[in-house]
Amino acid sequence: MRRDALLIGLLAAVMIACSGRTNGREQAGRDGEPAVSDTLRGDVHVLPxxxxxxxxxxxxxxxxxxxxHFWDGMDFGDTLRxxxxxxxxxxxxxxxSLFPHAGPETLPPHIDRLxxxxxxxSTCLDLVNDLAEHYLDAPNSPMRDEEYYILFLEGLLRLPGLSxxxxxxxxxxxxxxRKNRPGTTATDFAYTDRHGNRRTLHATRGKRLLLLFYDPACxxxxxxxxxxxxxxxxxxxxxxKELSVLAVYTEGxxxxxxxxKASLPREWSVAIDESRIVERELYALPAMPVIYLLDGQKTVLLKDPSPMQLEAFLDGGNGLQ
Known part of the structure; x- marks a missing residue:
């Protein structure tokens, strides 16, 4: 089956499943206009x-x-909706759910338009921004994607009239x-390992480094x-010896x-931060633990992936979609 047919079929299936009723075209009003949401009956309508x-x-x-054209059927002047x-x-x-199927370079103007x-x-705009933050930036969101969230933030800051x-x-x-994004060099910091050796991230050797920020009280x-x-x-x-692990405690x-410190695996390097990472905001640490995968030159390969995404990447699969 052709990929485009699979794409359209998948999207239609998602919308039907999520609405719990029929697809968006079947929910259109009698005059051809999209039907409004009917929360009294427990229905959640979807756009065609x-x-x-x-x-x-x-x-x-x-x-x-x-x-x-996703939002073409939406009247943003209808505050009830x-x-x-x-x-x-x-x-x-x-x-x-459509974003991964399109080139990322095509997304900014459409996000801007939304x-x-x-x-x-203003209430509607606040709601859209809240949804973007909830689904794209919340640590436990299954749709979390910082690159997409960056596009929404950049679009918001381009809006005219913001105070x-x-x-x-x-x-x-x-x-x-924007800190420590994939493809950039991870910010250097100093640490002391559990054997009393003081080192820096950039001087830590290894073909690839699994960098873990953790809290032993969590x-x-x-x-x-x-x-x-x-x-x-x-x-x-x-x-x-294809991978080394550095677990860093940042709370002081x-x-x-x-x-x-002795409770963590012996084959890991276990360390305490000496550069005030949290205070200086060298890394974004929204919820512990935070995972980074770096290459030998300390270029960020993965930023805060889930364990499943990390394993898939290391195993040669694609765990990021």
Missing amino acids: LPDVPPSLTAPEERAACIIA CRDRAFMEQNFVNYL LERAAAD EAERIRPAYRLEMA SHCSQILDGLHTSEVIVGLIAN DRRLWNDT
């Missing part, structure tokens, strides 16, 4: 999929076309999101670190670190 010209044959072009969180959330999720239309109502006060939060979040950290320690993929790479409680 736009038509794709037959001349667009490449899957990426077809996906970009759907993204470009654009302030309906259930309706906006379901459609926003459907919208985001934000410009939502800006007609200086309104720019503070997105500007700060954008600054933090039970969730322990579960994730235990999973990484028992991963067959990671264990095998360490044994073959030396007594806690000294009491717990």
Whole structure:
């Protein structure tokens, strides 16, 4: 089956499944206008999929076309509808599900257009921004993608008419999101390992380095670190000297670190930060643990992937989509 047919079929299936009813075209009103959300009956309607010209044959072009016209059936002047969180959330999720199928370079103007239309109502714009943050930036979101979130923040800051006060939060979040992105050199810092040796990140040797920021007082950290320690993929790479691990505690409680440092695997380098990483905001650490994968030159390969994404990448698969 052709990839574009698979794409359209997948998107239609997603919308049907998410709406729990029928597809967007079948939910159109009697006069051909999209039906409004009906929360009294528990329905969450979805916008109709736009038509794709037959001349667009490449899957990426077809996906970009759907993204470009996704919100055409939405009247952002209808405050009852654009302030309906259930309706906006379901459609926003459907919208985001298209992004991986289109070239990233095609996305900014379409995101800009969505934000410009939502800006007609400040409450609606706040809702769209809240949904973008929730789905693209929240640590536990299955749709989390910092690169897409950066596009939304950049688009928001391009909006005309934003006051200086309104720019503070997105500007700060954008600054933090841009730190240590994949393809950039990871910020250097000093640390002391559990044997008392003082080193720097950039002087740490290894073909690839799994950099872990952790908190020994965090039970969730322990579960994730235990999973990484028992991963067959990671264990095998360490044994073959293809991967090294550096676990860094950043909160500064030396007594806690000294009491717990021996509990981490012997084959890992376990360290305490000496560069005030948190205070100086050298890295964005939204929720511990935070995972980075670096190459031998300390270029960031992965930024805060899930353990599943990390394993898939290390095993040669594609765990990022």
